[in-house]
Amino acid sequence: MEKEYTAHESAVIDGDIKIGKGTKIWHFSHIMSNCEIGENCNIGQNCVISPFVKLGKNVKIQNNVSIYTGVICEDDVFLGPSMVFTNVTNPRSAVIRRDKYETTLVKKGATIGANATIVCGNVLGKYCFIGAGAVVTKEVPDYALVVGNPAKQIGWMSEYGQRLFFDEQNTAICMESKEKYILENNQVHKLSDKPKD
Secondary structure, three states, X not given: OOOOOEEOOOOEEOOOOEEOOOOEEOOOOEEOOOOEEOXXXXXXXXXXXXXXXXXXXOOEEOOOOEEOOOEEXXXXXXXXXXXXXXXXXXXXXXXXXXXXXXXXXXOOOOEEOOOOEEOOOOEEOOOOEEOOOOEEOOOEXXXXXXXXXXXXXXXXXXOOOOEEOOOOOOEEEOOOOOOEEEEEOOEEEEHHHOOOO
16 A cells, blocks of 8 residues: 655654654654654654654644653644653663653644754643743643743744734734734633633
8 A cells, every 4th residue: 555645765754653744854763663753744854753653734843853761742833952851750771661651742833943952741722822942840831931941931923933912901913914812811712712601
């Protein structure tokens, strides 16, 4: 059966994997067994996708990114060049902790900037924006903008990746999409997605 994804001839693709239609895998990348990759993903050069990793649809992975066992990326996630995931909190070379891998969940639409580090065991909220070089050591709320080491929240971002500025009524409009957002109880919702009471 003809494969529905494309891979450069230098890529290494192990058996027992699922790769969705339209996905592209570039030079010198290694896709390991038992991982799941959704449709229309783009995996850049020199990337590693470890066993049991799950990637949703339309995940964009830039060059030099290793996604280790325990990481789950939902749809539309962007992983910037050379960003880093971890999967053990207290690694030691002489101590085997393969049974201690922690789960890191990157929710739909999140962006992780170049050279950022994501310490394992946390949830990165939907459409959050992790600035380049940030070191994330705790959970990140939906739509939050975090920067620095350790990463601190400095604002909010729209689904289009534009900074949101809230008025006295705690509403903001994305300058690109013109969609409206509301800030309540230190949580942001797109107005059309706001939970019903």
